[in-house]
Amino acid sequence: MKRTVIFDLDGTLCDTSGDLLAAANAALAHLGQVERLDADRVEDRATALRGGRAMLRLALGRAGIEDEALVDAGYQPLLDAYGQAISRHTTFYPGALDAVAALRAQGDAVGIATNKPEGLAEQLMADLGARHLFDSLVGADTLPVRKPHPDHMVAAVDRAGGDMARAVLIGDTDTDRKTATAARVPCVLVTFGPGAHDVSSLSPEALLHHYDDLDAVLAALDL
Structure with missing residues (x-):
C-alpha cells in the first residue's frame, strides 16, 4: 500500500x-x-x-x-x-517542488487540502505550473465541510487514490494539527512559515525545518 x-x-x-x-x-x-x-x-x-x-x-x-x-x-x-493577481509575489518554499517530485517518483500519492477556495487554489497551482504534481486538491468549498473537519482530509486522500492507514498531513497551523488529530493521521508541521514559529507547542508527530529533510521525516514516522 x-x-x-x-x-x-x-x-x-x-x-x-x-x-x-x-x-x-x-x-x-x-x-x-x-x-x-x-x-x-x-x-x-x-x-x-x-x-x-x-x-x-x-x-x-x-x-x-x-x-x-x-x-x-x-x-x-x-x-x-x-x-x-494571485501569483505575482507567491513562491514555493525552498525544496518544496523537488520534495513533491521525489515522493511521486517513489510511488507515493500526493495531494493538497487547503481552506483556500478551490477555484483560487486551482488557479494558483496552474499559474505556478505545478498542478500536475498533485493527485488531488480539496479546497474550502469543495465539500460542505472544511478543515479541521476530518472529512476534508479523507476526501483529499481518497481523491489521490490513497488510504488513510498510510496517510500524513503536512501543515503549518493549529488548524492542520486539529485536522490530523480528527482524521487520526500523523501531522508534520513546518517551522519556516511566517506563522509557524511556535508550532512545536502544538505537539505534532514531527517538525519539518526544510523540505530537503522531508524524506527522512516521513521515514521516521514509519507509515
Missing part, C-alpha cells in the same frame, strides 16, 4: 502572504479605509495565512473599527482582487 502525503497550501507549500496582503489592501481601499497591511510585518504576513477575513479584521482593528458587516463587505472585493 503506497503512502499518501497531503499538504496544506498557504504557509506550507507556498508563501502566498504577499499576494494575499495586496488583495486585502485593495479591499480596504474599496471600503474607503486608509489603514493598510504591510508585507514586511511578521504579524501581517502570519495573519494573511489565516484568511481574508482575518486580514480585514486586523487592519480595521488597527483603525479602531470592530464591524463584522464591514468585514463581510470587504471579503468579496478581496477575493476578486486576489484572483486578478
Whole structure:
C-alpha cells in the first residue's frame, strides 16, 4: 500500500502572504479605509495565512473599527482582487517542488487540502505550473465541510487514490494539527512559515525545518 502525503497550501507549500496582503489592501481601499497591511510585518504576513477575513479584521482593528458587516463587505472585493493577481509575489518554499517530485517518483500519492477556495487554489497551482504534481486538491468549498473537519482530509486522500492507514498531513497551523488529530493521521508541521514559529507547542508527530529533510521525516514516522 503506497503512502499518501497531503499538504496544506498557504504557509506550507507556498508563501502566498504577499499576494494575499495586496488583495486585502485593495479591499480596504474599496471600503474607503486608509489603514493598510504591510508585507514586511511578521504579524501581517502570519495573519494573511489565516484568511481574508482575518486580514480585514486586523487592519480595521488597527483603525479602531470592530464591524463584522464591514468585514463581510470587504471579503468579496478581496477575493476578486486576489484572483486578478494571485501569483505575482507567491513562491514555493525552498525544496518544496523537488520534495513533491521525489515522493511521486517513489510511488507515493500526493495531494493538497487547503481552506483556500478551490477555484483560487486551482488557479494558483496552474499559474505556478505545478498542478500536475498533485493527485488531488480539496479546497474550502469543495465539500460542505472544511478543515479541521476530518472529512476534508479523507476526501483529499481518497481523491489521490490513497488510504488513510498510510496517510500524513503536512501543515503549518493549529488548524492542520486539529485536522490530523480528527482524521487520526500523523501531522508534520513546518517551522519556516511566517506563522509557524511556535508550532512545536502544538505537539505534532514531527517538525519539518526544510523540505530537503522531508524524506527522512516521513521515514521516521514509519507509515
